[in-house]
Amino acid sequence: MDHAATLALFDRDLREGARPDGPGARVERTGAVVRQTAPAHGWNGVVWSALDETDADAAIAEQIAHFTRLGRGFEWKLYGHDLPVDLGQRLVAAGFTPEPEETLMICEVADLTLDTEPPGGVRVVPVTDRAGVGLVADVHEKAFGADASWLRRQLLDRLSADPGTVVAVLALAGDEPVGAARMELVPGTRFAGLWGGGTVRAWRGRGVYRALVAHRARVAAERGCRYLQVDASDQSRPILERLGFTPLTTTTPYVYAPVR
Structure with missing residues (x-):
């Protein structure tokens, strides 16, 4: 894989050429920024920018004003190769909070x-209904220690409105959910994205995460996708490297919460 060419393709197709990721979302380009505005339970934020030292601060202020008018917090998804090189510092100065860096x-x-x-006694099953979505959200909350009400609504919206663009799966030990994950396919591109792969604490280190990745990859191959991409934590990066993934750059979410 040509790393530079693949990263350029990723930027072109999934960032500058981003498509709405769910019902009610819209993607628009305003100057040198591409952003998504979605319902409150959806993802709101900046996916791409082509800024420099002369226009970065004004562009940041414009995005803050846009989302604040809507009463929504939002994320500026910053990649390691984005310019200007001090964009992260400028975002912090404007009131954003950086979350942990991923690869x-x-x-x-x-x-x-x-x-x-999957490990013995575990099977991976597709999720297609409200009950399954509830179990995915429950696993997410146990695995990541974070509220997943947004995931319940977002995943239900996607499965109802455009089920061909999302694949959700559960890992079950008997009838007990021990892992969950989803994959988002992007129409018009050769990419699919792996998201939300999590395993409950008691089942970590047994191969559940690897099995969830492999299952989704097989589905991606069946659907004609050429590339898989994932924002990997420090914990998942070694597993993904062993499976064949290559690190290309870093990505850091910078989160802005409007003052109420």
């Missing part, structure tokens, strides 16, 4: 190791 990892599906099976 953008991409692989060609054809190069992946896809024969990974």
